[in-house]
Amino acid sequence: MRVLHTSDWHLGQHFFGRTRQAEHAALCQWLVSQVCEHAIDLVLIAGDIFDTSTPPSYAREQYNQLVITLHEVGCQLVVLAGNHDSVAVLNESKALLHRLNTYVITQAGNGDELLVIEKHQKPAAIICAIPFLRPRDILSSQIGQSQQEKQLTLQQAIRDYYQALYAKAKEKQRAVGGQVPIIMTGHLTTLGASKTESVRDIYVGNLEAFPANEFPPADYIALGHIHRAQVVRNDPPIRYSGSPIALSFDESKQQKHMWLLDFSGNQLTTITPLDVPVWQPMFSVQGNLAELAQEFKQLAEHIPQGSTAWLDVLVEQDDYYTDLAERVELLVQNLPLLVLKVRRLRNSAPSWNVQDAQQLSELTPEQVFTARLQQEQFDDSQTQQLINLHAQALAAVKVDVS
Known part of the structure; x- marks a missing residue:
């Protein structure tokens, strides 16, 4: 089984007013060429496929076209929602994309996080497909907790969630014969990970980083959210793939790459970095x-x-x-x-x-409003409600140019 681990594509990003559309188009073409050249069975994108909760139409088109092309070359795809992604947007096409051998996992608790990936119609890998864990998805808030208590409660909830899903994966592994790897995912910050300017803190006020030693002993743990590719631990193997293109100037000196994973039975045999070309100096x-x-x-x-x-x-x-x-x-x-x-x-x-x-002169009022929304801590339903209200307000305004 051959798996490609990547994350943090941020399709639709505007960089100081400049679009990244051409870079992402080149990235998609390059990825497909790597899939064909290396006979990759599964591409795993560990969160933040889009840059905002309301990606532009061209970014959605790039996403859909990537799914179609990977399906045509016989490669399966797993997409995890990150903190930048909208659950509602990803869920729109989830059922349809499943018909194209693409698994989209948007939030915890839906019962679809445990995937059995097949090769030649036989089980080849078990994926504990864990997206960005929003606190409301895995715990209930408690009145009167101190900041430290909230932090410890969230850490314990994340740990319990990972451990419970890993236990189910072990049961599934035994049921299919035991000779398949268990691959876990995550979109979060771990202790000791090196950040860059473009990384947004995602547990501000509750949990800044999750201890790496709290992860279960999976055969590989594929992480997203941190844009610098790095090794967190070797036993069990925990890695960030980093973003495939520089998303801030301080990332421009990094050699971006993805991790190519080779499994023999349930053993991880090799991890090879695939260097990503630079399309925008x-x-x-x-x-x-x-x-x-x-x-x-x-x-x-x-x-x-x-x-x-x-x-x-x-x-x-x-x-x-x-x-x-x-x-x-x-x-x-x-x-x-x-x-x-x-x-x-x-x-x-x-x-x-x-x-x-x-x-401001290049963006539409909707895009300016959406960009401002990204600075606030609203959940998806609140964000969508504000976007709808803003659209109604714009429709009601008539500008008379004399």
Whole structure:
């Protein structure tokens, strides 16, 4: 059995007002080519397939087309909901996609988290397909608990959930003959995991990180949410695959990859990183204006023909200029470089970025409202209700341009 572990695709992401549509299209094509080249039986996406709870139509189209293409090449797919994903959106096509050998698991407690994956019509793997665990799905709130008590209660609830599902998986493993691996998933932060700028804390106020030693002894534990690929433990093997493309400037120096897992019977024999190509060059540069001018020229010499690199610029010494952004823009004229962010060294706060300058003019009112909603802690039903109310308000407003 050969499995590919990936996560955190964030289809539909806008990066300082720039779409990632072309990158994600290239990523989908690359993934299918890897499936064919390495004869992969199962692709496992451990959460955050979409960037927001209301992904744009092109992102949904990319998702659906990926499902169809993987089905055509004979590869099964398991998709777990992450904290960025909407349960309602993923559930819309869940039953339909199941007909295409795709299993979509959106929330705990539905009874569909235990999957038996077949190969040549025989059981080949048992997947404990655990998505992002929302506290309301696994525990009842108790009045009067202290912050520490809430944290311990949630940690215990997550542990109990994993242990109970693992026990069921062991029963299923014995029922099918015992020679199949048990693969568990998760979309959460574990103690010691290295974060990046684009990772949103998901248990703020309750549980910041789940201890790795609380996971059951599965044959492999595939995690998502942290965007840096890393090994959490070797026994049992627990790994983050990281995001396949850089989702923030501080991720741009990482070599992104996915984990290719080979199982012989119920034994994990090899773990191989598959390096993901870079389709959108991104760089963080710093210096005074004279140094930046030279660095920009050197960067431009290494940009592939037809590409434009995105830049995060930190200005030193000359950061007192009031027209700093305009001065930086002049330095990249006629170069295959696009400045998305300019920061001053004195406070490292953005003095200008394309998100402020262009995003409002490029986005629809619905997209602006949705982006603002992402900063709040609403559940899916509350979010959808607010979106509906906003849509009704927009429909009622008539703008008279004279």
